Amino acid sequence: MHHSQETLQETLHEIPHRPSVLHIFKIYYPDLFGGTLTVIRDICAGLKDAFASAVLVCSQSAKPRELVVNDVPVERVRSFGNLLSLPAAPTYPWRLWRKIAEHDLLALHAPFPLADLVFALGFGAKRPLVVHWHADIVTHAGLRWFIEPLMRRTLRRAKAIIVSDHVLVETTPLLREFDDKCHVVPFGIDTSGYDWPKIEPHHVNDRGRLVLACGRLVPYKGFDVLIRAAVNRKFEVWIIGEGTERPRLEQMIRELGLTDRVRLLGSVSDSERIKLMCLSDVFVMPSVTNAETFGLVQLEAMAAGRPVVNTALDTAVPRVARHGMEAITVPPGDAEKLGEAIDALIGDPERRRRMGLSARTRALTRYSATAFREGMETVYRNAVTAPCRESATAAEPPQATSWPDSVRIAAALAWSDMRHRYVRSLLGPFWMSLQMAIVVVVLGSVIGQMSNADILSRLPMLALSMTAWTFLNSVVLDATTALQNSASLIRDRALPPVIFLLQCTFRQGLFALHNACVPLLLWLVLSHHDLSHALPALPGLLLFVACTFALGLVLGAMATRYRDLKPIIESTLMLAFLASPVIWSAEMINHRATVMRLNPLTHLFAVWREPLAGGHVDPTSLVYVLVTLGLLIFASMLTLVHLRKAAFWI
């Protein structure tokens, strides 16, 4: 017995179950080199005994779809170029969703809105998520209003947020909201490659005028500032890296006449880079925006014992290499100051040596690879071992009401609303039907005067169109006040606000059924009873109702948040009505009128009216309606997210 237990333990020990981690980012080797990728690679390598890593990224090269980089399987999703600094990989969210189930832990390297989209929609809620916060979104800040809610949702559901320095939490408002989840794990560097003796001979270069910089050639790295700083100075500048800015930088170097002193070296191998770092006299990091959060390369330069010139950003950059100790820190974007700082170091070999020494010491002690690995492992382990509790938090919005319940409550409320009408008057909602019948008759006679067509045969369709229009119009208008009218139920009984928007649709649906008596009667009286067209019209009618509901949901929520929207919605609906063939029939007006063709209402009616009249739906109308519905569904999703805050608005 004892023996068997031992073997069991042994086998368990032999095949340790390594939890698997999926790293989620936009790009990976071999498509690009850079700080973030180095970090991912180091995490994969450093934690390989404890975690099995995998990477899911985008790539512009189609093949191979799967490859292995440093023993780590990498899956690359096809991307069709970059759109607003994001890979245009439409299938990425889907691939991510498929992959989530295969892994025990998700590591998102933010910012990456494409993945935020997946998490914001609630996919993969069962897997623990760790967010590596590499940088805030700096470029395309105009899209913030759209991206930020997504990122907030991701962060809310994250188990832990890893930042390289605490200053990032202080300066990023979004992170401050999740202060309690943030873990500071400074990047580490494996200093074995930068062995002291090897460096010694070149430690202080006699010529003393080689300035090195390293990074992707992208605008925020500020290499243009460095190039301008080199004007009228003596030092030589070598820049390692590749990127989209290259032609511009090359042109700049030519125009400033610096071709003999400033060189773009392109991509170089790791060992080559280390050699260059050891060769150089001063390392410069001229980054100009907060997209540079840490500056792993300056850490590498420090490990190589180089003095650093960096910029005073609000990030960890001036805290890794500190002004006056390991570096000279200059204002970002200031070419003059940058040039002066470099010159000061170039001209003072003793200061260079002193700074280089303390830089090396700081890199070794403060930013060791071991500390980084241990920090990461702790965070990952905690995230994996406490997933069950977290899953309860993921289901967090503590709403006791599920979807079917919501629908049931909304239906009960709508039913009671309708009964309320009967309480006040015997005819109930039929008063409205009567009113509509009068409208139809009057409209019908007016139209009969205007055109010489047979108006009687058209009356049923006119009445039906009016019923449908009344339904759409009242659902939307009703929805704009629904939340305010039900404030007490939302705030005191904690009912989800969406119930009351559903209630509008149901209530108006019931009223529409009452109104439908008018077209039904007219049809029974006026036309030959042919039901064969009713069935093909049904799908179109369903589309119509779905669009109406989604429109009510979105506009209802928006009008509650912004009270000045209600009159705008009212008049827009009226305009849309007048510019649509709801009361006019196609023959009466030139149906090629642009306004009418652009009006979604036209097509929304066409998808069910045409088949009902025995015709065929114009494919354009169908596409138009489907696209509208798609947009509305997307907007509804966003609205549902924001409806959580509806209690504040009412």
Add this chain to the structure above:
Amino acid sequence: MVSISLRNVCLDYPLYGAYDFSLKRRLLSHLIREPGEMRTIRAVDDVTIEAEPGARIGLAGPNGSGKSTLLRLIAGVYPPSSGHLEVRGNIVPLLGLNAGVNLDFVAEDNIALLLRIGGRKPTRSVIDEIWAFTELETRMQRLPLRMFSSGMLMRVLFATATAFPADILLLDEWLSVVDEHFAEKAERRLQNLVSQAAIVIIASHDQPLLRRTCTSIINLDHGRIASTMTVEPPATQTFELREKRA
């Protein structure tokens, strides 16, 4: 398992002024680059509460100290601005009694609707049971609530709201406008309900009520927990208070 867990929960309540409800103004301020900062008030500030089954928590504090807001936060009406909030079990928030009441309807229909809102099926026997508790005449069941006095209305609403036991019961200051006789009966029922619910949180200014009902009392001040005290349930004291009331 029923539980409530709040860890360092904060709620920043946005104060929407008249202008903040205007989309036009908001868009305009974007255009002229005048980022009108949203004014917020910290209604709940760094509150940590752990409640296991059996917990009866009283919330005390002056007006505006965040009692109701905290209850609404737990009920899921407001999303927390930061911190960790986890609630398991079915919550019955009874924060305002007259939510969802339609005065034009007869009492019976109102009861049925309120039960439906609470996710219960209104059967004849349930409604009769509720009506029996109100001690009102049977024929009044068919009268519109508009004709009821406020005290009678309160009886109906109280009886309906407390008809079913809950896992987690959130109660806000609400045992007011009824007469002496019904108040006592209501309190007995409340005690009964409280004894059935796993977790009860009551916000009230009525210190004796809190002492009788709760196992611990949290004093709130400006959204912060000012003090927490545990109430030992001495049976004699309960008696004493009962006698005083009678």
